[in-house]
Amino acid sequence: MPRIANLDITLLRAFITVVETGSFTKAAALLGRTQPAVSLQIRRLEGLLRAPLIDRAGNGAGLTVEGAGLLPQARRLLRLNDEIVASLGEGDLEGEVRFGAPEDIATLHLPSILGAFARSHPRITLAVTADYTANLLDQLSRGQLDLALIKREPVGPELGVRVWREPLVWVALDVAVLEASPLPLIIAPAPDIYRKRALAALQEADIPFRAAFTSPSLAGQMAALRAGLGVGILPGAMAPRDLVVIGDPLPVLADSEIALVTARGAAEGPAGLLAHEVLRALERGPAVS
Template sequence: MPDRLINLDVELLRAFVTIHETGTFTRAAEMLGRTQPAISLQIRRLESQLRVPLFDRGGKTVTLSGEGAAFLPQARKMLGLNDEIVATLGDGDLEGEVRFGAPEDIATRYLPGILGAFTRSHPRIRLTINCDYSPNLLDLMSRGQLDLALIKREPMGPAVGVSVWREPLVWVALDRAQAEVSPLPLIVAPAPCIYRKRALAALESAGLPFRPAYTSASVAGQMAALKSGLGVGVMPAAIVPRDLMILGDALPELADGEIALVTARGGGTGPTALLAKEVLRNLERRPPAS
């Protein structure tokens, strides 16, 4: 028998894994609803228990030490077992409310199955879903009206949320002839849509004239306009339907977008944390778009 038995604290493990996933102590603190010094203290306690350093702190970024990298899959396994027990014990007795937001295209394509399974597994957790543009969702969160949101953000912009995937954007149209029209007829969403921002920035940088030929907040409306040959639009490369053409180098290159999951301060536990975990777990293995 060892000299002493060490009972690892799940809260410390969650802090460790969250720091790795978010990339900084500060972002982990925001996601878990704690202060940065409190998170640092938790890691020091965990390192003291394990008697190994878990992070290399010499550089500008937080990276796992060799011991930390070896411990990571074990920590995730323990957290997964803990969360599974909590989620299933008592037939879904966890209760509360989660106010969740996402842009329409993400909500309609990726979330129905995830949210449906979640509500069936946790019937006492009430979900309220808000579909809107990312800046509007972040504004709602800052005013305490959202608990969790999937947003589109700048990959090199402010550190907000946990990165889920990068999103290459492409120009699309019914045929290549649309790209040769001047001024270029654009099919876009109204501001503050990030795809609109990408399109206008690329065209203005290249000095190409353009005009808004069709503006709609509805993804279905924009798709109908594109398929009717009314102009050129921007969408993620992964979801371009077969009956639309990717224009390639006919127009200026577009900067990537990025999808991130953002949790309101104080939402790192309970129903919000449970839904965040399910969203991340499912989207990490999302199937490729057809």
């Protein structure tokens, strides 16, 4: 008789998490396990399938040909497993997930993801908070959030699982605003990371500036930009066509980095399930680095 192997969903979940996070260490943090435990799970899966899935040569880990072929199939199996469990109302797929994100991310990226999650898991209640990264991290530390997308410096300390890097651009209604001195800025109040990025870049470039319009609301900043009140910073993907992206003589802005942070003890259950859905929906390619 041909050999029949029964795939373990737990092993497939570990494999997918390693791929989505880009490392065994980050996958372990998200899964609430140790790095050696996750590595052992991948070894077990490779033994079960009799094929190498992760190329561990070099400084990082990359998908083998067999691993790349398994990835889409593993995702389908995992999605089907989660849908079956959700439809039967079993396991930990009931409860509340308290999720936070900065306003621009919540506005641009999350509605469709959260809507699909809510429809697929009607027994899970979502409570979403839009706030600055510093405030979201404070709420995570206080146990007020289970999960959050945050903005962080790419060269900063490791914090959460990197989801993608966000190019930032200067925008205004018209380039004529550059004739004003000091340069009028449309910014959010502290501790917004884009505000910090703008002020540091202008100071380093020795360009005088003033705060012409300060608002914690993205809608308020957009209204001020469209009124021609000054120059602001937006993620490149959010720059609308009715505003001008300005390069020289303004300084080049380094990318921001978006990361997913899970509260201690929230890696499993509804919060862990939502974390995997967010990573799958927002990932920037399947490569492992």
